[in-house]
Amino acid sequence: MFNKAIQELINHFKKLPGIGEINAQRFVFSVIKKGSDEQKKFGECLLNLDKNINYCPLCQGFSDHDLCEICNNKKRNSQQICVIENVFEIIPMEKTGIYTGVYHVLHGVLSPIDGIKPEDLKIKELLERIKKHSCTEIIFALSTTLEGEATVHYIKNLLPSHIKITHLARGLPTGASLEYADEITLRQALNDRK
């Protein structure tokens, strides 16, 4: 139906999470309408992405050079580490305005189906960091999915016994109506009532 260049771009867009054929076509159409200048800028951005990204050697999040803003901030408590799945989850955590510890980005969760094994995640780096910075608390803030929970379980077993291990609380989201809550969330909210 379409020529090779367009089909190829549709296929690239289709690899993005949650994007199917129809949306991918819509994206290509919108990119075409934007004209060649925009296409070039977008393309160059992708082309140079890898060499423009630096990771913080401590938390494994993005960084401009060496340590990231948060790890470099002396006011943050480096003994309290919040373990998250991906870099972008730092944003909602920081928005709460109440977290004063640091982060550790795993870059994924264990998933046998997708072939993601412990060595694919930044677990070794986490353990080294805990030892080196005499960490006192690990806060797990991974997805509340089967994979997320399996990852928490796996890491827990590797942690030194003196470390305090906590999880983000589970319960009803603010503004939610009971009517739409699933029974697992509700059960958790009932058990953890205070």
Added chain:
Amino acid sequence: MFNKAIQELINHFKKLPGIGEINAQRFVFSVIKKGSDEQKKFGECLLNLDKNINYCPLCQGFSDHDLCEICNNKKRNSQQICVIENVFEIIPMEKTGIYTGVYHVLHGVLSPIDGIKPEDLKIKELLERIKKHSCTEIIFALSTTLEGEATVHYIKNLLPSHIKITHLARGLPTGASLEYADEITLRQALNDRK
């Protein structure tokens, strides 16, 4: 929060239709995970898009070289032209398997808000084509929105009087429940009952 390269890529993804900050971040994250090889291929695809796209001089759809498959097909009725908004709408039309005419892609609809004027659309090309190929029927298959209807109205006034003008029928989609039908669709379905 993020470095320049990442923020720039997020901004490019945010320009795609229906994509907000959170989805754009997700896209960037997924692109990063895919590694630099995939990023390069994706980037080059965008970079070379413009020079790899050719348009059919007749229907204004995509084409590999000169006339597109459909315009070049002697079995198609070149006197029956279905006017569509964008190139990708040819796919669902062709999937019906019952349309034997040709297409004309306007590349948008009139929209004063977005600054899209008649000269931005392929209206001139449509009128020339109608004259040259002694067209007998124009089937309007534009969006059933205010903009789509204004475009139909504008073009209708420019068409020679001997041409038969039709629209795709309006009514309930197949498989739809009355319960969820809006009153405008329902009114149309009632008026056009047969």
